[in-house]
Amino acid sequence: QKEVEQDPGPLSVPEGAIVSLNCTYSNSAFQYFMWYRQYSRKGPELLMYTYSSGNKEDGRFTAQVDKSSKYISLFIRDSQPSDSATYLCAMSDTGGFKTIFGAGTRLFVKA
Amino acid sequence: EAGVTQFPSHSVIEKGQTVTLRCDPISGHDNLYWYRRVMGKEIKFLLHFVKESKQDESGMPNNRFLAERTGGTYSTLKVQPAELEDSGVYFCASSQSGGLRGQYFGPGTRLTVT
Numbered sequence: 769q770k771e772v773e774q775d776p777g778p779l780s781v782p783e784g785a786i787v788s789l790n791c792t793y794s795n796s797a798f799q800y801f802m803w804y805r806q807y808s809r810k811g812p813e814l815l816m817y818t819y820s821s822g823n824k825e826d827g828r829f830t831a832q833v834d835k836s837s838k839y840i841s842l843f844i845r846d847s848q849p850s851d852s853a854t855y856l857c858a859m860s861d862t863g864g865f866k867t868i869f870g871a872g873t874r875l876f877v878k879a
Numbered sequence: 880e881a882g883v884t885q886f887p888s889h890s891v892i893e894k895g896q897t898v899t900l901r902c903d904p905i906s907g908h909d910n911l912y913w914y915r916r917v918m919g920k921e922i923k924f925l926l927h928f929v930k931e932s933k934q935d936e937s938g939m940p941n942n943r944f945l946a947e948r949t950g951g952t953y954s955t956l957k958v959q960p961a962e963l964e965d966s967g968v969y970f971c972a973s974s975q976s977g978g979l980r981g982q983y984f985g986p987g988t989r990l991t992v993t
Binding site: 802804809810813817864865869 | 883910912914920921922923924927934935937938970972974981982983984985986987
C-alpha cells in the first residue's frame, strides 16, 4: 500500500467550476501537508502548506486537513483555464524535510 | 530573487556511462533536496543536505548514486554507471526552514539512459 494515495484523473471541469482535489494517507505521523502545482515540463510549485488539522485559505484556494480521517483536500473556486495543471499533494512527518508525494491529479479547466 | 536552477535540462547517455547533474539552490537556503520521478511513478525523495552535510540519504537507490554539496552551496548528483532504470526527471529543491513553508523546486533534469 502506498503511503499517499491520489487519484491521477484526469479531471475535466468547465471554467468557473469549483474543483475538489483529494488525497488519503496511511502514516499517522504526518504533520505537514502541502499542495504543489506542476505545469508541463516545469518543476512543482508550492501552492499551500498547512500544519496538522484545519483549514487554510489563500485567494481562490482552500486547503483542508482531517487527520482523524487521514484525508486532505484542496478546493479551487472559480476555476480558470490557467489552473490547468497537475496538482500534487505532499506530506512530511518531520520538520518538512523528507517529503512524500502523491501521484498527482491532472486537471483540465475548459474555457 | 533567483529560483532553484538545474543543469543540464536534458541529458541523454548510454547505459554504463557517467552523468553529473548540478543544482544551485536559492541563495541563503541551507536545506537542499534531491528527488526523482521515473515514468508513471510518484516523485520520490532521494536525499537531504543541511549545508554541506547529508542529513538523510534514505532514498538513494544504490551506491551508483553519489551526491555532494561543496561548501554548502551548489550540489551535484552523479550516476555511475548509469542503468536503463535510472531514466526519469531529477528534481532539486531547497528550503530555508524545512517543511513549515514548503520546499522550492527547480525545473528538473530529464535523464534518458539508452
